[in-house]
Amino acid sequence: MDVGSILILTGLTVLIVAFIARPLAERRSRLVTAEEHALSGLQAERDKILAMIRETEMDHAMGKIPDGDFEAQRAALVAQGAALLRAIDAQGGAAPAPAAADDLDAAIEAAVASRRAPAVAGGAAGFCTTCGQALQGGDRFCARCGAPVPQEVQA
Numbered sequence: 001m002d003v004g005s006i007l008i009l010t011g012l013t014v015l016i017v018a019f020i021a022r023p024l025a026e027r028r029s030r031l032v033t034a035e036e037h038a039l040s041g042l043q044a045e046r047d048k049i050l051a052m053i054r055e056t057e058m059d060h061a062m063g064k065i066p067d068g069d070f071e072a073q074r075a076a077l078v079a080q081g082a083a084l085l086r087a088i089d090a091q092g093g094a095a096p097a098p099a100a101a102d103d104l105d106a107a108i109e110a111a112v113a114s115r116r117a118p119a120v121a122g123g124a125a126g127f128c129t130t131c132g133q134a135l136q137g138g139d140r141f142c143a144r145c146g147a148p149v150p151q152e153v154q155a
């Protein structure tokens with residue numbers, strides 16, 4: 001075997017070792033962050049529930065959902081959100097003390113309210129009377145359907 005072949009073999013060996021070792025190293029770091037992934041997954045899920053609660057409220061406000069259905073749908077979503085908060089607590093993502101069910105419901109309600117508040121403070125000016133799109137202060141036309149925004153809504 002000449003020097004050239006040995007060099008090529010050595011180079012190939014290094015490449016193969018690197019190729020095999022890299023996924024192992026990545027897998028190890030994945031294990032370390034698996035809990036964090038689970039936590040951020042739960043948090044994303046909770047955010048989704050909060051968004052769905054808001055959507056349900058908007059649909060109800062627009063008359064798309066009858067009162068009875070709305071109460072049931074919203075209660076179900078709040079219960080789901082509370083269960084997620086409990087799971088997030090268990091993952092160490094929030095206060096370590098286990099919260100009572102009432103506290104979790106209150107926490108969800110507070111989270112929904114806090115999401116609603118910045119929209120109002122940030123100059124939201126109600127909803128399009130044609131399509132229900134949320135309007136920003138200063139909008140003269142609906143961003144979604146282009147309907148003109150009545151002046152009194154912009155106040």
Ligand SMILES: [Zn+2]
Pocket residue numbers: 128129130131132133142143144145146147
């Ligand atoms: Zn519109």
